[in-house]
Every structure is written in C-alpha cells, then in structure tokens.
Amino acid sequence: MLDLLKLQPGMHILDVGCGAGKQCFSYYSYLKGQAEITGGDVSQDLLGQARQEKVKRDAKINFIDLNFNQRFPLEDNQFDLASCCFAIYYAENVPLRSARCTGCQNRAGWPCSWIYDAEGNE
Numbered sequence: 001m002l003d004l005l006k007l008q009p010g011m012h013i014l015d016v017g018c019g020a021g022k023q024c025f026s027y028y029s030y031l032k033g034q035a036e037i038t039g040g041d042v043s044q045d046l047l048g049q050a051r052q053e054k055v056k057r058d059a060k061i062n063f064i065d066l067n068f069n070q071r072f073p074l075e076d077n078q079f080d081l082a083s084c085c086f087a088i089y090y091a092e093n094v095p096l097r098s099a100r101c102t103g104c105q106n107r108a109g110w111p112c113s114w115i116y117d118a119e120g121n122e
C-alpha cells in the first residue's frame with residue numbers, strides 16, 4: 001500500500017484523523033525519518049497516545065488538534081500528500097471536506113491523495 005503512494009524523502013505529509021498515529025509512524029518508518037509529517041485529530045485521548053509513542057520512538061512527527069469539519073489550522077500549500085485512513089466517514093459532508101482538503105493542501109508537483117478503505121469509502 002505504501003509503495004502505491006510513491007513516498008519520497010523530503011515530502012511533507014498530512015494525516016487527517018490520525019488517531020494514535022498508526023499511519024504517521026508507517027510513513028516515518030518507510031521514509032526513515034526523512035519527511036515532515038503532521039498528524040491531526042479531534043480526540044485528545046488519541047493524540048496523547050500518539051505523542052507518547054512519538055517520544056518512545058524518538059520520532060519527529062507533529063501531532064496537532066484538527067477537526068476536519070472545520071477549516072484546518074494550517075496554511076495552504078504546505079503538504080505534498082494528505083491521507084485520511086478509516087476516518088473520513090465521520091465527516092459531516094464528505095465530498096465537500098475532501099475537495100477542500102485536497103484543494104488547499106497540495107504543493108505543486110506532488111500527488112495529494114485520500115486513502116480509501118476496503119469498501120471504497122474515502
């Protein structure tokens with residue numbers, strides 16, 4: 001799955017609805033830490049778990065408060081890849097949320113993708 005994303009060193013990656021950080025840590029390991037990775041979630045509990053794991057692994061990943069039903073607390077055009085795994089179905093308006101996210105987070109020259117679950121949901 002990670003090969004499909006064509007991850008490259010130096011990428012700026014945003015994981016929306018990161019939970020305890022599973023995908024963030026996967027990207028980080030795959031790229032051997034050569035990436036700027038941000039994970040955002042609305043759950044303080046899960047963000048706390050992600051931050052604990054980050055310390056345990058000595059990983060440089062930024063975990064932030066982010067509610068995908070609101071404008072992201074991020075500048076436009078910062079990210080090469082935006083993923084959302086097993087979470088977008090919690091959004092109030094999925095097409096609107098995904099369009100806004102992909103539209104505002106993509107840096108020129110890199111793909112910006114949402115990840116689909118096994119049932120084809122974004």
Ligand SMILES: C[S@@+](CC[C@H](N)C(=O)[O-])C[C@H]1O[C@@H](n2cnc3c(N)ncnc32)[C@H](O)[C@@H]1O
Binds near residue numbers: 042046
């Ligand atoms: C099934 S979990 C998936 C977590 C992680 N992506 C994974 O695969 O382990 C769904 C996640 O969506 C988050 N979530 C739900 N509503 C959200 C919202 N409005 N904004 C941001 N995250 C949200 C939950 O807190 C939870 O971490």
